[in-house]
Amino acid sequence: MDFKQLKALMTVAETGSVTRAAELLELVQPAVTRQIRMLEAELGVTLFERSSRGMRLTEAGEIMVDRSRRIFDDLKYAQMAVQPHPHNLTGTVTLGLLESTADLLAAPVAAAVRRDHPGIDLRLTTAYSGHLQQWLDNGTLDLSVLHSTGTTPTLHSHPLVRDNLWVVAPPGAGLRPDTPVPFADAVRHPLVLPTPGHALRVLVDRAAAQADVTVNTFVATDSLRMQRQLVRAGLGWGILPGVALADDLAQRTLSAAPLCDPDIWRSIALVTRRATPTPQSVRAVARAVTRQAKAAARDGAWPLRTEPSPQPPQPRHQHQLERDRPASPVRL
Template identity: 30%
Template sequence: MEFEQLRYFQCVAEVETFSLAAIKLGVSQPSISRQIQNLENKLGVRLFYRHGRGVALTEAGRKLYASAIPLMSQLSSVVETLCEESTEPTGVVSIGMPSSIIGTMGSAVVHRFLVDYPKATLKLYEGPSGLLLEKLEGALLDIAILYESRRGSNMLVSPLLEEDLFLITPPTVLQGEGPDVSIGEVEKVPLILPSPLSGLRRSVDRVMQANGLGLNLVLEMHSVTTIKNLVEKAVGFAVFPFGIVHREIADGRLGARKIALPDMSAILVTATAVGQPVTKTMNAVQEIINVELHRCVLAKQLRGRVLVP
């Protein structure tokens, strides 16, 4: 038996589908299937059987899991310890960011990581806070940047940024930045917002409900890019942090007015799963995120209060 075969076997046994195991391990599904088949041929027994929702361990598979996985865990701990003793971060780290942040600083984070840590690998995923939280809880992400309203009870979180929220207007109404707008005015305009799966949307709903106000919601879209395009075409207005639209504002394609309400903001946090070992590479990514966050706020690409040193 090879270490790689046992690693694939362990992952499939724990997530109970070949497709999810492939995503978690960052390899193709045929590659996992081939390794499992080779392992079964080597042992002369079937390790999994298929059912409607995925796969489950056979009796032989359960015996192998009970015997081999503790040894795998010990070996992984030794490898991890040796990697941590290395003078340079190595290994793979997966991070998820919402659209509000990834468009502003995602590429800068990746570029800095590639330059500073050539022996390590960074995987970057984009999605709404709800989806990123699911991936984090499913061990498909090492770090997630989330809006605080979407954090889970089994997450360790560190505040990053309290983002101001802006009313985003069509260019026919305003080009560039304009004066602050009252919450009462926001209540009246037709709004195009992300779905409640978005942590940003949940933050907006929370503030409006706390002030006894409603939303004149005309469209719900799962795509930030589509919402911006619709606002540019004067279909409606949006409520976003400034970072999402800073390029369009600079080009005069959209307008932005800060919403004049003290609690009209959304708090971004970094989240990791409780009990997850924090590697040197994860710490390196976190440091890059903090540096880029300060840079973007100083450049006024992000608007709000930085909550990290």
């Protein structure tokens, strides 16, 4: 067994075709076929089911592909970890972003990495928080911006920003960023919300329980883009993080105001894996993400409402609500 065989295995698995894999590996097709058959003979198992529709992994093949990826990831990390010149970093770094933060962070982070570390191959992906966390755990991602769940045995969390949820409506509603809206008033309107189990929905449902009110959900969708579209169309109001509204507020295609009574805060963090030493290239991208997030909050591009100063105990409906880690997996 050697690296050429493992690389052939991974490439055929990704493409589903020996012909396409041979093109990517710059080999002739019989050479790729020979590598796969030699590996199968050595392992004593069949790695692919072969048919006229292509190559599909067997259960044994899926295990081998997963382990092979880990081997190549470890090699990549070893190479990046020993690079002696921080300003001449190379290698691939895969960064995950929440959908709500992608519009604000993706372009400036990519520009900063290209300017300061042109040798880094930066790859960006967006997903819900639960998916991003799974991809960090299995090594698909090197680092990710997540809805913070705190440091875990496998992941380390670096706080970035604490932002609050806003109520959002069509421009004619006249909501203003400087005039908070009580939660009970906001939920009297038909709402466009994420589905139950989504992290933002968890926050909304907890606030409703705290305020002892019923949420009137008109449409449920996890698509941030669709939520904004439905609100723009006048089909309901929404509850979203301020960072997801920056463009709409600037273009006045929506009106919005921070929620109060209770305030609803969420913590955004940059999360990295704990299992391996963090390579310098990953650290460089992490610094770029941190700088851009802090700058966006400082310059007002990331809409935030100032947290209230600590006050003496108040009646139940005025307590600030902050999300703890949920007992079951959530999506964001």
